[in-house]
Structure formats: structure tokens, C-alpha cells
Amino acid sequence: MKKLGILVVMLVSMTAFSQNKNARATMEVDGVCNMCKERIEKACIKTKGVKSAVWNVNTHELKLIYDENKTDLKTIENNIAAVGHDTKNVTATDEAYNSVHDCCKYRDETVVDDHKDE
Numbered sequence: 001m002k003k004l005g006i007l008v009v010m011l012v013s014m015t016a017f018s019q020n021k022n023a024r025a026t027m028e029v030d031g032v033c034n035m036c037k038e039r040i041e042k043a044c045i046k047t048k049g050v051k052s053a054v055w056n057v058n059t060h061e062l063k064l065i066y067d068e069n070k071t072d073l074k075t076i077e078n079n080i081a082a083v084g085h086d087t088k089n090v091t092a093t094d095e096a097y098n099s100v101h102d103c104c105k106y107r108d109e110t111v112v113d114d115h116k117d118e
Contacts, residue, residue: 019068022051027073029055029062030086030106032115039100043083047076 029040037055040062044053049070055062064076074089081092084100086107097107105111 021067021069023064023066023068025064025066025073027062027064027077028060028088029080030060031055031057031104032106032112033057033103035101036085036104036106039083039104040080040085043079043085044076047071047079050076 031037031040034057037057040055041053044050044062044064047066049067050064051067052065053062062080064073066076077087077090080087081090082096084092084096084098084104086092086097097105103111103114
């Protein structure tokens with residue numbers, strides 16, 4: 001019985017340490033300009049456990065490096081939505097979206113078209 005207890009403790013310990021401290025992920029985040037880039041990256045970096053966040057204005061791709069022991073993708077997506085940007089899984093509230101600068105209104109086709117020329 002004592003051996004079984006030790007085995008269980010070892011398995012639980014290995015599971016707890018199996019999370020990646022340098023997990024990498026990529027996700028799509030809506031935005032149109034460098035002000036969006038700054039806002040998105042800042043929201044990610046302010047999330048405890050996020051080590052790197054780089055958003056590409058042209059592809060809308062966000063590349064992350066984060067510690068799975070401290071955060072998860074759902075938390076990061078919620079923080080991005082809180083500053084007004086949609087992800088595939090989380091949509092920003094109207095209040096959060098309306099807080100972004102007028103040139104950052106990525107849901108407005110006119111604004112999106114204006115940024116295509118840049």
C-alpha cells in the first residue's frame with residue numbers, strides 16, 4: 001500500500017510539472033493599424049505569464065510565448081477582447097470596441113478599405 005501511495009504522488013508530481021514554461025501559440029486577432037498592434041501586444045504582455053507577443057498588421061496573426069503554469073489562451077483572448085479586439089473565440093463587447101480610436105474600427109468596411117492603401 002505504501003508503494004502505491006508513492007507511485008500516485010510521483011504521477012501527480014510529473015503531471016504538475018508537465019506544463020510548458022515556453023509554450024508557443026498563434027491566433028488571429030482583428031485590427032487594422034499600428035495603434036491596434038500596440039494595444040493588442042500591450043494587452044498580452046500585461047497578462048501574467050506572457051513572455052512575448054507579436055501581432056502582424058498585414059496577416060492579423062498574433063504569435064505568443066507564454067508560461068502555461070501562469071496563464072492560458074482563454075485568459076489571453078479575454079484580455080485582448082477587453083481592449084476592443086476580436087479573436088476567433090472571443091468577441092469584444094460593444095463598449096470595449098467603441099473605446100478604440102476611430103481609425104482602429106476594424107469592423108467598419110470603410111476603415112478597413114482606408115488601411116489597404118497603406
